[in-house]
Amino acid sequence: MTQDAPTPDLLSPLHDEHVALDAALTSFAGWQMPLRYTSDIAEHTAVRTAAGLFDLSHMGEIGVDGPDAGAFLDRALVGNLAGLRVHGARYTMIVAPDGGVIDDLVVYRTGESAYLVVANASNHTVVLAELRERAAATGLDVQVDDRSAATALIAVQGPRALEIALALPGLAPDPAGPEGVTLETLKYYACLPVRLDGEPALVARTGYTGEDGFEFFLAADRAPALWRALLELGAPLGLVPAGLSARDSLRLEAGMPLYGNELDRTTTPHDAGLGRVVRLDKVDASGEPVPFVGRDALAARATSAPARVLVGLQGLGRRAARHGYAVLASTAPDAPAVGTVTSGAPSPTLGHPVAMAYVTPEVSAEGTELAVDVRGRREPVRVVPMPFYRRPR
Amino acid sequence: MTAELPAQLQYTVEHEWVDQASPVTVGITSVAADALGDIVYVELPAVGDTVTAGAVIGEIESTKSVSELYSPVTGTVVEVNDAAVADPSTVNADPYGAGWLLRVEVESTGPLLSAEEYAALNP
Numbered sequence A: 001m002t003q004d005a006p007t008p009d010l011l012s013p014l015h016d017e018h019v020a021l022d023a024a025l026t027s028f029a030g031w032q033m034p035l036r037y038t039s040d041i042a043e044h045t046a047v048r049t050a051a052g053l054f055d056l057s058h059m060g061e062i063g064v065d066g067p068d069a070g071a072f073l074d075r076a077l078v079g080n081l082a083g084l085r086v087h088g089a090r091y092t093m094i095v096a097p098d099g100g101v102i103d104d105l106v107v108y109r110t111g112e113s114a115y116l117v118v119a120n121a122s123n124h125t126v127v128l129a130e131l132r133e134r135a136a137a138t139g140l141d142v143q144v145d146d147r148s149a150a151t152a153l154i155a156v157q158g159p160r161a162l163e164i165a166l167a168l169p170g171l172a173p174d175p176a177g178p179e180g181v182t183l184e185t186l187k188y189y190a191c192l193p194v195r196l197d198g199e200p201a202l203v204a205r206t207g208y209t210g211e212d213g214f215e216f217f218l219a220a221d222r223a224p225a226l227w228r229a230l231l232e233l234g235a236p237l238g239l240v241p242a243g244l245s246a247r248d249s250l251r252l253e254a255g256m257p258l259y260g261n262e263l264d265r266t267t268t269p270h271d272a273g274l275g276r277v278v279r280l281d282k283v284d285a286s287g288e289p290v291p292f293v294g295r296d297a298l299a300a301r302a303t304s305a306p307a308r309v310l311v312g313l314q315g316l317g318r319r320a321a322r323h324g325y326a327v328l329a330s331t332a333p334d335a336p337a338v339g340t341v342t343s344g345a346p347s348p349t350l351g352h353p354v355a356m357a358y359v360t361p362e363v364s365a366e367g368t369e370l371a372v373d374v375r376g377r378r379e380p381v382r383v384v385p386m387p388f389y390r391r392p393r
Numbered sequence B: 001m002t003a004e005l006p007a008q009l010q011y012t013v014e015h016e017w018v019d020q021a022s023p024v025t026v027g028i029t030s031v032a033a034d035a036l037g038d039i040v041y042v043e044l045p046a047v048g049d050t051v052t053a054g055a056v057i058g059e060i061e062s063t064k065s066v067s068e069l070y071s072p073v074t075g076t077v078v079e080v081n082d083a084a085v086a087d088p089s090t091v092n093a094d095p096y097g098a099g100w101l102l103r104v105e106v107e108s109t110g111p112l113l114s115a116e117e118y119a120a121l122n123p
Helices: A015-020 A040-049 A069-076 A121-138 A161-166 A220-237 A244-253 A295-303 B030-036 B082-086 B089-093 B115-121
Strands: A024-028 A031-036 A051-055 A060-065 A089-095 A101-111 A114-119 A143-146 A151-157 A171-173 A191-196 A199-204 A213-219 A239-241 A309-315 A326-328 A337-346 A353-359 A369-374 A377-384 B016-018 B024-028 B039-043 B056-062 B066-070 B073-080 B102-109
Touching: A015 A031, A015 A220, A031 A244, A040 A051, A040 A239, A040 A244, A051 A220, A060 A069, A060 A121, A069 A114, A069 A121, A089 A121, A101 A121, A101 A191, A101 A199, A114 A121, A121 A143, A151 A161, A151 A220, A161 A213, A161 A220, A199 A220, A213 A220, A220 A239, A244 A337, A244 A353, A309 A337, A309 A369, A337 A369, A353 A369, A353 A377, B024 B073, B030 B056, B039 B082, B039 B089, B082 B089
Parallel strands: A051 A239
Antiparallel strands: A024 A031, A051 A151, A060 A114, A060 A143, A089 A101, A101 A114, A151 A213, A171 A191, A191 A199, A199 A213, A309 A353, A309 A377, A326 A337, A326 A369, A337 A353, A369 A377, B016 B024, B024 B102, B039 B056, B056 B066, B073 B102
16 A cells, blocks of 8 residues: 655754754644743743744745735635725735635735735645636736745844844835835834845734734745844844744734634634724726625624623633633533633743633623643633733733 | 753753752653643642653643653652642743652653753654
8 A cells, every 4th residue: 555755844044043042843734833932931921021033934925916806805705905005005805705714814905906915824725726717707907926935034023023024134215215214113914125234125014922013025046034133233232033833822812813713614713802804895997896706705704693792711720721622601510501611721921821722602701710631620611801911012 | 942951960851950969859841841832730749649651740831731640760758749730830931940740759760861862852
């Protein structure tokens, strides 16, 4: 009997940097990526108090270009992308015809007729295939271009991110960029074309940690030089390289969903409390409602009572609830199940366990005391508002 | 990441170490502590409890994962490291020293490995 050889993991353009830093590497969504460099908690805390440096080169970058790019994305995604300003960014989703989430995305409008769609690594190929199929089906004048292999993504996140990014030598405005916008004046959820050592790059004021920060999209072969420059000039300010483990605990504290945990094909945006990203009101150039994929299902979902609600849970004991654990009505031995934990961890910033869970609507009110089955023991939890952590401004 | 393994200790395949004193001291290896990441919670049996070689006797929880603690020996727990329970980061910082977990009056031991044998399984 023959067996297919396992597909080897892809390596980030920064792989050698991670090895040089003695990172613990892990297989993640088909990539070898750093799990941690030193300590999960130290990396997490550095992002909250100073800054962290993340390699996100596993994320999928898909270019959508052409005169109909905005009109096409309005039909392919749930959000209003034709209405996005040039150099703006938007959190959105691509859903199946039944409204189930295929992926959550950040879309950047890089020009009048140019967009950059950033997909999760695990969903990159399916999002690419869906966009190509949907483009062909609409017959609109648009090109869908996979740029993932050629593109690296490096993020600096934390209260000192601006200071560090401003100190980058070799960072200059791009002549094609908006006049007068600098990293300092760049708005949250906006992007800016720049030059890095004379080569084009895109800087976005977006992130996944709950902190201020910048994400640099650039040619893969330029990434090691930028990585080393940021590390060198940031280290005296407290910047440390941070791995996937810190990324996950940071996004959990910030109440941000993770595909595969809070979001999947069986979940609609409304289930995840993200109905606001679904723009049933978007219209085309002639004022007609846009028939985007999933619209009918989501229009029905928007007005029906939810079967489950995504809530935040504060652990009242020391043991953390984890993905997949049952939520129970109380700590009583016969308490019925009322939901399932989607993500959970001890919160390094808050000092107690936090979790997200889907629960029945009757037990979703803030302050409700519930329990989680932590490997056979019933640990008390309380429904609390999300995000668990909000950065001081 | 080659961890230092004290040669005078014996090891289990489940990443516990045990010394050869009487009563024995039990802890987890630096290999396990490194793989777990930052340890945030340690659950141990109580003094007076009987433990059985190869059986689960506690839990080690890190920011990212949970792992079971197996007893390398059969016997009676005579002491637990309350300092490590109060500050589980001690287990990361000094797994063979201040991060020890419990002491057991031994009746019999389970299958144990030498440092070399354990190192060969955990390159």
